[in-house]
Amino acid sequence: VPRLGIPDLVMSDGPHGVRREIGKYWDYYKKPLQGFLDSSTYLPVGICLAATWNEDLGYAYGRVLGSEASFRGKDVILGPGINIIRTPLNGRNFEYQSEDPLLAAKMTVGYIKGVQSQGVSASVKHYIANNQEVNRMKIDVQMSERALREIYLPAFKAAVVEADVNTVMGAYNKFRGQYATHNDYLVNQILKGEWGFKGIMLSDWAAADDTMESLLYGLDIEMGTSMNMGEYPNKYNKFFMADTTVIPLVKSGKVPESFINDKVRRILRIMYKTHMMDGGRPKGAYNTPAHQQVALKVAEEGLVLLKNRGGLLPLQQNKIKTIAVIGANADRKNALGGGSSQVKAFYEVTPLQGLKNLIGKQARITYSEGYRIERKPTANADSLINAAVRAAKAADVVVLVGGWTNK
Known part of the structure; x- marks a missing residue:
């Protein structure tokens, strides 16, 4: 008004x-x-x-x-x-x-x-x-x-x-x-x-x-x-x-x-x-290092290990030659998903890219889609499943990334 x-x-x-x-x-x-x-x-x-x-x-x-x-x-x-x-x-x-x-x-x-x-x-x-x-x-x-x-x-x-x-x-x-x-x-x-x-x-x-x-x-x-x-x-x-x-x-x-x-x-x-009338509100800040550290800290403390049978984790990197990463969500960015929850991130590291960044050339990483993100029977096509099984059999370790998406 x-x-x-x-x-x-x-x-x-x-x-x-x-x-x-x-x-x-x-x-x-x-x-x-x-x-x-x-x-x-x-x-x-x-x-x-x-x-x-x-x-x-x-x-x-x-x-x-x-x-x-x-x-x-x-x-x-x-x-x-x-x-x-x-x-x-x-x-x-x-x-x-x-x-x-x-x-x-x-x-x-x-x-x-x-x-x-x-x-x-x-x-x-x-x-x-x-x-x-x-x-x-x-x-x-x-x-x-x-x-x-x-x-x-x-x-x-x-x-x-x-x-x-x-x-x-x-x-x-x-x-x-x-x-x-x-x-x-x-x-x-x-x-x-x-x-x-x-x-x-x-x-x-x-x-x-x-x-x-x-x-x-x-x-x-x-x-x-x-x-x-x-x-x-x-x-x-x-x-x-x-x-x-x-x-x-x-x-x-x-x-x-x-x-x-x-x-x-x-x-x-x-x-x-909230000082909308007098202009007394803090001006705020935009993607500062401190903000990034809060995001990292929450991500780290929010991780939940449900089971660690046989002391599987942490992985012994010096004993692993091949890692099979399986799952469409392993190579999919999610920040702009979720409807009203979508955030335009400055950058986003997928699980697959994060593993590559961490391991570098110390081990071979293969990737299989495993499933498609779609609402059709073809989402679980036999060809995708079979390719993932072959990749798993050929690897020392499998990292499976599941989860929902906004689709």
Whole structure:
């Protein structure tokens, strides 16, 4: 609102790095401009951070995100993601932190405090129970009160009560028959009532589903997808909380003006808290050596050795002549995968390249794809499997790289 000196509230995806530019920079997104700074330090993903069990690293991780977000001109970084890992088939498990509510709570607090120490708002997400991929936009989650309180709420409560998070992002799914993003019990009664949350409740992109529920049941900002508007900005009028919809409801008396005032007050409170009005926010930094060291430290401490039968590891390099590296993910970069989690990394070293860098000419390294990254039966073609088996038989050691991808 230029006449009142109220600036735009600029958000960026990024549980583990500030996302490359989209939205109003959509033309750049399609055709990059020379010298445009939209890369970021590519931090390890949330599940790796939680695997460190190191709360101090959680804070350091958040500081890196906040600093780089500030440098890039962002006011809100849309993370951390802390949904409980309930099913291994959830496509966003890599972003989330744990199946353990205590661990998720402990790591979340440091992350949020680190981000917000840089004058940038964190946005803890997705509130709540968005724990599966199938029908995640519409599923109605029926959950006992005990499960809600003991498993699914603790990390969010810690984010609000202990970390004083500035924003909370709602989930796509329903909870007990009402969409979580504007759910009277979850938002009005628990989040803003029991926990005393004074910040902004915002929707996931296009997660709002009803105007009256949005206005009455606690949603403060409805987020859409501006890049899909193209040449038709009037699509804004189709948003559930567009002014063309809300103002007539207020003027007719169907919605008390006090509800609107509360939403505006919350937004302005966070703007003042993060120094958006007075320019007092730290300027931030961009891919510094210190940021790179935090990323490395998290990666190192997040490694988990599940089994080491017969003392196989560490490998005895002087006894190995041939190493077979198997798996499409061994030679695939992942930074720009993961949808809203994509980060434009300055560089990325694949497992295959990392082994080559480490071993050099001291041993022979062969590579077999083993499988293709595609949703077709040919992903596991016999020819690929047979070639991998031959490579394994001919090697002293096999390094198999599996894992999911954004496809």
